[in-house]
Amino acid sequence: MSTASLPRGLYAITPDWTDTDRLLTAVEQVLAAGAVVLQYRNKLADAGLRLQQAQALQARCRHHHVPLIINDHLELALAIDADGLHLGGDDGELAAARRALGPQRLLGASCYNQLALAQSAQAAGASYVAFGAAYVSATKPLAVQAPLALYQAACAQLACPVVAIGGITPFNAGPLLAAGVPSLAVIGGLYEGGQPAERAAAYTALFEHS
Numbered sequence: 001m002s003t004a005s006l007p008r009g010l011y012a013i014t015p016d017w018t019d020t021d022r023l024l025t026a027v028e029q030v031l032a033a034g035a036v037v038l039q040y041r042n043k044l045a046d047a048g049l050r051l052q053q054a055q056a057l058q059a060r061c062r063h064h065h066v067p068l069i070i071n072d073h074l075e076l077a078l079a080i081d082a083d084g085l086h087l088g089g090d091d092g093e094l095a096a097a098r099r100a101l102g103p104q105r106l107l108g109a110s111c112y113n114q115l116a117l118a119q120s121a122q123a124a125g126a127s128y129v130a131f132g133a134a135y136v137s138a139t140k141p142l143a144v145q146a147p148l149a150l151y152q153a154a155c156a157q158l159a160c161p162v163v164a165i166g167g168i169t170p171f172n173a174g175p176l177l178a179a180g181v182p183s184l185a186v187i188g189g190l191y192e193g194g195q196p197a198e199r200a201a202a203y204t205a206l207f208e209h210s
């Protein structure tokens, strides 16, 4: 099966903002600063607002030639012809999602702190697997912790790209990159406290010389 591949670099995820103008202004800065993937994740938006925000983000992503991945909602990904979908353990079957998405779109799977989940996800058609939380996450404080050794094992053993998520800052990302992780997924580090352009640039710089 041929699938699109996840680019190496900053995997930006949107904050739960219902103010669409505010969201688009901040995301535009993150895309301009070099994020290589955008995931639309908004746990506070209703279906109507999700459609509106996803369509607006799709236009910005196309402008920057950055793939847009939809979190949780297969129907939304199909409705806006997104570049991919990300599913957690309770979000639907990966194999069914792969059939619905076709072979080209990206399909990501949350694997928390379990390598076995990643092996099944790969077999079910996942294009990448995500482990986390790597560090304590203010966005998801109850997220299970994934140890550094898991990232090392996953990068050594899996054929598909490994994404790290959870509490990642430009200052604590080093060990993950040294473990071979090609993609850092970030929410709060980009959008909490303002200056998303500068914050995104600090992450993208991590990938420039490594």
Ligand SMILES: Cc1ncc(COP(=O)(O)OP(=O)(O)O)c(N)n1
Pocket: 011, 039, 041, 071, 072, 086, 087, 088, 089, 090, 091, 108, 109, 110, 130, 131, 163, 165, 185
């Ligand atoms: C890249 C990436 N990795 C992990 C997640 C978490 O997915 P999930 O466990 O389904 O939790 P929610 O994000 O839906 O709260 C993710 N979204 N993206």
Ligand SMILES: Cc1ncsc1CCOP(=O)(O)O
Pocket: 132, 133, 136, 137, 138, 139, 140, 143, 165, 166, 167, 168, 185, 186, 187, 188, 189
């Ligand atoms: C969705 C998710 N899954 C595990 S941690 C997390 C939140 C990541 O956000 P942040 O980068 O703000 O810690």
Ligand SMILES: [Mg+2]
Pocket: 071, 072, 086, 087, 088, 091
């Ligand atoms: Mg989910």
